Amino acid sequence: MIFRAVEDTDLIARVKRGDVQAFNLLVSRWEKRIYNYLFRLTANSEDALDLSQDVFLKAYQNIRKLDDPERFPAWLFRIAHNEAQSLFRKKRPEVDLNEDLGLHMEPSHTFSLDLSLAVTAALDRLSPDQKEAVVLKVYQGFKFEEMSEILSCPVSTVKSRVYTALDLLKTELSSPKQARKGSS
Amino acid sequence: MSTGANGCEYSEVLREYALGELSRSAGEEIESHLATCEACSDEWSTLQFTLAALRSDGDHEIPQRIAFVSDKVLAPSGFRRFFDAVWNSGPKLAFLSASILAGAIVFSSMHRAPIMLQPALVQTASVSRADLETAVRQAVVKVREEDAKNTKLLLAAVEKKYGEKQRALLLSVDENFQVMQKRLSSYTMLASSDASRSGGQ
Numbered sequence: 001m002i003f004r005a006v007e008d009t010d011l012i013a014r015v016k017r018g019d020v021q022a023f024n025l026l027v028s029r030w031e032k033r034i035y036n037y038l039f040r041l042t043a044n045s046e047d048a049l050d051l052s053q054d055v056f057l058k059a060y061q062n063i064r065k066l067d068d069p070e071r072f073p074a075w076l077f078r079i080a081h082n083e084a085q086s087l088f089r090k091k092r093p094e095v096d097l098n099e100d101l102g103l104h105m106e107p108s109h110t111f112s113l114d115l116s117l118a119v120t121a122a123l124d125r126l127s128p129d130q131k132e133a134v135v136l137k138v139y140q141g142f143k144f145e146e147m148s149e150i151l152s153c154p155v156s157t158v159k160s161r162v163y164t165a166l167d168l169l170k171t172e173l174s175s176p177k178q179a180r181k182g183s184s
Numbered sequence: 185m186s187t188g189a190n191g192c193e194y195s196e197v198l199r200e201y202a203l204g205e206l207s208r209s210a211g212e213e214i215e216s217h218l219a220t221c222e223a224c225s226d227e228w229s230t231l232q233f234t235l236a237a238l239r240s241d242g243d244h245e246i247p248q249r250i251a252f253v254s255d256k257v258l259a260p261s262g263f264r265r266f267f268d269a270v271w272n273s274g275p276k277l278a279f280l281s282a283s284i285l286a287g288a289i290v291f292s293s294m295h296r297a298p299i300m301l302q303p304a305l306v307q308t309a310s311v312s313r314a315d316l317e318t319a320v321r322q323a324v325v326k327v328r329e330e331d332a333k334n335t336k337l338l339l340a341a342v343e344k345k346y347g348e349k350q351r352a353l354l355l356s357v358d359e360n361f362q363v364m365q366k367r368l369s370s371y372t373m374l375a376s377s378d379a380s381r382s383g384g385q
Contacts, residue, residue, distance in 0.1 A: 027250055035246040045247055053250055119241040137203060138238050144205060163199060170234045 009069040016064055023063075027056050030073075033140060034080050040123070040135045041084045051087060055080045074146040077136070081150050088128070122172035126165050133161035134169070192223050202231040 008029070014022035034055055039048035058079050066075055123131050136142045136150060144162075148155045194217050200206050201214045218225050270276045311319075 031250045032243060032246050036243045039244060049246070049248055049250075052246070056250055115237060116241045119237055123238075134238070138235060139243070141204070162203070163196075166199070166231070166234060169238065170230055173234055173237045174230060 008072060012063065012066065012069040012072055015060070023060055030076060031056070034076065037077065037080055037135060037140055038084055040139065041128075041132060042087065043120075043124070047087060051080070051083045054083050058083070071149075074142065074149045077140070077142070078150045078152075081132070084132075118173060122169050125172065126168060130161050130165035130168070133158060134165045137162050192221055194221065194224050195227065198224055198228060199231065202228065202235065 008026065011022045011026045015026065031052060035048055035052045038051045038055075039045060042048050042051070055076070059076055062079075066072060123134065126134065132151070133147065136147050137144075142150065144155050144158050147158045151158060194214065197206070197210075198214060198218075201211055206214070218228055270280055
């Protein structure tokens with residue numbers, strides 16, 4: 001992990017000097033994470049893909065403004081967060097975040113379809129802010145400090161969103177009602 | 185620590201530990217507490233289950249790779265890349281500056297205008313070899329004549345001085361002779377006077 005962080009730093013330095021191939025390599029390392037983050041927010045594969053492309057385009061155009069290469073992950077996800085928010089503002093009158101819009105039905109290959117659907121449903125019951133906080137914390141592994149930078153809000157706010165969301169998810173995923181749904 | 189949701193002061197710290205926010209040493213303290221606190225132990229189990237359930241829905245493969253093939257619209261121009269590479273590198277910039285300076289010096293030396301010499305103050309006449317030899321001979325003759333003249337004058341001067349010395353010497357001798365003559369005549373007169381006196385007695 002440390003070795004890869006060093007390599008990313010080297011790639012970023014090369015990209016700043018105009019090395020497009022270095023940026024391509026950087027994209028190949030981060031595209032899956034960015035895509036999954038955006039997919040979990042938008043619940044739409046096409047939107048997630050379009051947003052991912054926009055995210056990396058903006059990253060390439062603004063990478064010279066990145067002073068500290070160590071902050072690249074948080075910086076990149078901040079761009080992704082802003083792009084998602086822009087999409088939500090554009091689609092607000094039309095989008096029902098709880099509506100199933102081309103939801104990707106393929107579950108993880110190691111767990112049952114029921115559990116995967118239950119998790120998706122439980123996440124969808126969260127508020128957008130809570131859902132995003134859980135995605136960044138649980139799926140992307142960011143620290144609270146990094147999440148504060150990505151979401152442009154205080155650490156205390158980030159903690160509050162995560163803990164509240166976990167309490168709700170705990171109830172949703174461990175309730176007897178959910179257990180009955182899974183067995184049917 | 186404040187009391188958490190489960191009534192234990194470790195409740196919030198427990199959640200931070202479950203979410204990977206704590207250091208290993210703090211985690212060891214939590215582990216020790218879990219062995220003794222049933223409320224925290226139950227909450228820990230629930231948290232682990234929730235997180236495991238969430239993570240069971242793993243990442244999905246991206247349906248289409250995002251590739252930034254060298255797009256000329258996006259990629260900086262060759263000049264821009266060169267400029268950025270040089271401008272942002274101190275050693276490269278120093279080397280480039282030194283190269284430019286060296287090139288300017290070489291170019292200047294190769295295209296330097298010839299230096300115009302000042303015209304000679306002495307005008308040289310063009311003479312033939314024969315004239316030159318004649319002039320040399322004449323000069324030699326002239327020098328010899330002057331030498332002879334000087335020599336004659338010197339000899340004359342020496343002779344004159346010698347002559348004067350000689351005359352002075354002769355005069356001196358003459359005077360001495362005269363003195364001797366006078367003395368001799370005096371001695372002679374004295375001698376004859378004495379003889380006459382002694383004979384007359």
